Structures are given as structure tokens and as C-alpha cells.
Ligand SMILES: Nc1ncnc2c1ncn2[C@@H]1O[C@H](COP(=O)(O)OP(=O)(O)OP(=O)(O)O)[C@@H](O)[C@H]1O
């Protein structure tokens with residue numbers, strides 16, 4: 077016992093002297109010199125360790141508690157610093173901690189000046205590099221004249237018990253500061269770090285396009301989503317659509333993003349559902365990209381057929397961040413959601429798009445998706461959907477009439493937007509985009525044809541695209557006129573065929589009625 081106290085006294089007095097000496101230069105120096113003094117006191121430490129082992133083995137619990145208590149007080153006295161840890165994945169690790177992400181962004185600001193090992197990532201618009209501190213690096217920060225130290229820690233990468241995939245590493249920041257500044261650091265400083273970090277993140281971040289296909293699930297990144305950088309050039313200026321309708325959509329979106337307080341006041345989750353419907357090639361996917369570019373949001377492209385069950389669907393939802401669009405394309409053929417509330421025999425036999433899915437689900441029942449309509453409805457408006465805030469949920473479909481009314485009722489899909497065949501007004505947007513042309517003598521003829529024929533903006537755009545260096549704008553317009561004329565002829569032929577079929581059906585019906593009546 078005596079040995080223990082005398083050894084402690086000697087070592088810690090040396091360490092204390094060095095720490096005081098270095099407090100102006102920073103705690104890490106202080107800690108290092110303290111460690112140095114421990115090393116110098118090698119034999120003393122050995123005897124201390126031995127004594128401590130003896131105490132642990134032979135002393136009763138009460139005595140041990142007594143020693144622990146005073147040991148803590150002793151170390152607190154010589155090490156008057158407080159440490160706060162912020163883990164990347166808190167609790168059940170459902171989602172990356174917002175605080176961790178904000179701190180990461182905040183520290184990227186000054187780590188490029190102070191840290192020695194840095195990680196570089198491509199920044200916004202791929203024009204710059206954004207630096208952040210590497211694992212086990214430390215940076216110093218100053219707030220109102222008070223110094224604090226940040227360290228990025230990482231704990232081991234072990235393999236799973238079945239060795240199938242590596243356990244992801246755990247990363248966490250530790251913030252260290254002198255205990256006399258506790259009030260300043262835990263309140264104003266950390267608030268400042270979080271708000272500044274969030275702002276820096278929005279300024280620097282590259283927008284991402286996430287997908288839940290295979291690959292992400294067993295990755296090292298804890299997440300079920302994998303992502304690439306989102307760089308789609310579509311904007312509302314380039315979307316071919318009537319100006320009034322376009323403006324209405326833009327206003328709706330901008331009102332949504334600026335309505336945080338409003339949603340909080342009325343007690344509604346800060347999210348909005350959009351249903352984009354219309355024939356193939358009318359710009360539904362293009363509009364999603366334009367929305368993301370307008371609002372500076374990430375996109376989560378949710379492939380429902382790759383989701384095993386409702387639980388997995390919920391996990392995916394929780395992992396999405398705010399300021400994002402969750403997209404489910406072709407909702408009518410993603411799952412058999414349309415038919416779940418109908419009786420089996422009522423299901424359409426000639427449902428082209430649903431057929432392959434049904435066939436495959438019969439074959440591989442185990443691997444097929446078990447997401448149900450109620451699971452999806454919960455996904456959209458259940459309590460989990462409120463986690464994160466500021467999110468748009470967008471469904472697209474070619475067949476709006478096939479969807480279950482429950483799925484698209486107001487409150488779930490708040491705004492229904494029809495994207496339809498190309499009008500003359502939409503055509504003018506396309507010629508401005510593709511040919512930089514606002515007026516031309518051929519426009520009158522095109523206007524007449526386009527109003528008679530159903531042609532998608534995708535088809536118009538295809539004709540306006542020069543196919544060789546010799547293609548001038550006149551050639552493109554003539555090409556479009558030819559296409560429109562052909563489409564008109566095809567429509568006339570189709571119509572006359574339909575009339576013929578209808579007439580022959582009526583004649584056959586009449587004949588069979590006559591035969592029936594004559595035989596009876
Ligand atoms: N309204 C539009 N404005 C501008 N370009 C359009 C528009 N509609 C279609 N396009 C052009 O046609 C191409 C196909 O459009 P897009 O993929 O957005 O159609 P979609 O409605 O999503 O079709 P699908 O229902 O088959 O998914 C786009 O690359 C775009 O260039």
C-alpha cells in the first residue's frame with residue numbers, strides 16, 4: 077500500500093510540473109510530456125501495476141470501490157480535461173448521426189490547415205477537392221479564445237463470426253477541452269459547430285443519386301443504399317411543358333421547401349408526395365432530375381422489386397437524409413400493389429407490364445419481394461416517414477387508372493402532375509433547346525400537325541437532334557414534319573381499322589341473333 081502511494085506521488089508530481097509548463101502550448105503536448113514522465117518512471121510504474129493487481133485480487137469489493145473512487149479523483153486532478161465523443165452510428169445504428177456528419181463538415185474547414193493526414197473528396201460540380209481529417213488525426217480549434225482538440229478515432233475491423241463479411245469499423249470524434257470551459261463548449265461552441273457544419277455541407281456537397289440495388293447491402297458502409305454522384309443537366313428551363321403549368325409546379329416546390337415552420341405549426345411531417353403520370357417518353361424521369369436540380373436535393377431511386385419485405389423498406393426509408401427525393405418509378409409494375417385490394421379473378425389478363433413479375437414471383441417465391449400495399453402506405457405516411465424531414469416522395473406511372481386509390485389519395489400523393497403528348501407550346505421549348513430557334517416559317521405547318529397528332533416530347537426531341545454534321549435546322553424541321561405526317565396517316569389507318577372491326581363485330585352479332593331467332 078505504502079509502495080503504491082509513494083510511487084504515485086513521485087510520478088504524478090513530475091507529470092504535473094510538465095503539464096503546467098505546457099498548458100499554453102496545448103493539452104496534447106501536456107499529455108505527451110506526462111506520458112514521457114511515466115516512461116521515465118518505468119520501475120515505479122511496474123511496482124504500481126503489481127500492487128494494483130494484488131489489490132484487485134485480494135481486496136474485498138468495498139475496498140476496491142474505495143480505491144477506484146480516489147483513483148478517479150486523482151486522475152481528474154492531474155488531467156482536468158473533459159472529453160465528449162460523437163459516434164458515427166449511434167444507438168442501433170439505423171442511420172448516420174447528423175451530429176457526426178455536421179462535425180465532419182465543420183472540421184473540413186480548418187483541418188486542411190492543421191491536420192497532417194487528410195482525406196480528399198471531389199467537391200460540388202467536380203471542380204474542387206474537399207478535405208477532411210483522416211482517421212486518428214487531431215486538429216485544434218479555438219472558440220472565443222478557448223482551445224479545444226478534435227480527434228477522429230476508428231476502432232478495429234474484425235470479421236464476423238461466420239467470416240462472411242467484415243464488421244464495419246466504428247468511427248467517432250472526441251472533443252477535448254479544459255473543464256473550466258464546460259459551459260462555453262457544451263452550449264454555444266457545439267451549437268455553433270453543428271449549424272456551421274450543416275451550412276458547409278450544403279455548400280460543398282455533391283448531390284448524390286442513391287439506389288438500393290444489390291451490392292450496397294454487404295458493403296462496408298453500413299448502409300443499404302449505394303450511390304453515385306448526381307449530375308443530370310435537366311432543369312425546368314429545358315422541360316417541354318406549358319409555361320403556366322411549369323410555373324405552378326415550381327411555385328409548389330419552392331413553397332414546400334420554405335414551409336418548415338408551417339408544417340411544424342399544423343403538426344404535419346415536412347414531406348410532400350408527387351405523382352407524375354403520362355405515356356412513356358413524356359418527361360417524367362426528366363422532371364425528377366429537374367426538381368432535384370431546382371431544390372438542390374439528393375435522389376433516392378427506390379427499386380421496390382429489390383426490397384425483400386416491409387421491414388427492409390422501413391430501414392431504407394430511415395436511412396434517407398433530409399433534402400432528398402425518394403423516387404419509385406413505374407409504381408404500377410413495381411409490385412402487384414394494384415391488385416391487392418381486388419379479387420383475383422378481377423385482375424386484368426392482358427396486363428403486359430405486370431406479367432413478367434408475376435411469373436417470376438411464382439418461380440422464386442422465396443426471393444421475391446414481400447412488400448405489401450399497407451407496407452408501402454406506412455412507408456409514405458407512417459410515423460417513420462417523419463424522421464428526417466424535408467423530403468419529397470415521387471411516384472411515376474404510365475397507367476394512373478391502375479393504381480389503388482388509397483395509394484394516390486391527397487395527403488399521400490398531394491400533387492398529381494400529368495405529363496402528356498407534345499403541344500405546340502412544348503414544341504417551342506424543344507426547338508429553343510435543341511436548335512436555338514424561336515420562330516421559323518415551317519412552324520405554322522408543324523403547329524397544325526402537332527395539334528392533330530399524338531407525339532411524345534421524346535419523339536419530337538429525337539427528330540430535332542442533328543444526326544450528322546451536315547444536318548442543319550431546316551433538315552431537322554423537315555424530318556419532324558415527315559414523322560408527324562407518318563404518325564397522322566398511321567392514326568387514320570388505325571381509326572379506320574377500328575371502325576371496320578367494330579362494324580364486323582356488330583354484323584356478326586346481328587347474324588348470330590338472326591340465326592338464334594330463326595332456329596328457335
Ligand atoms: N417534357 C419533356 N421535356 C424535355 N425533354 C423531354 C420531355 N419528355 C421527354 N423528353 C426527352 O425524352 C427523353 C425520355 O424522357 P423521360 O425518360 O423523362 O420519359 P419518361 O416519361 O420518364 O418515360 P417512361 O415512362 O418510359 O419512363 C429524355 O431524355 C428527354 O430528353
Ligand SMILES: [Mg+2]
Pocket residue numbers: 360361362405472
Ligand atoms: Mg421514366
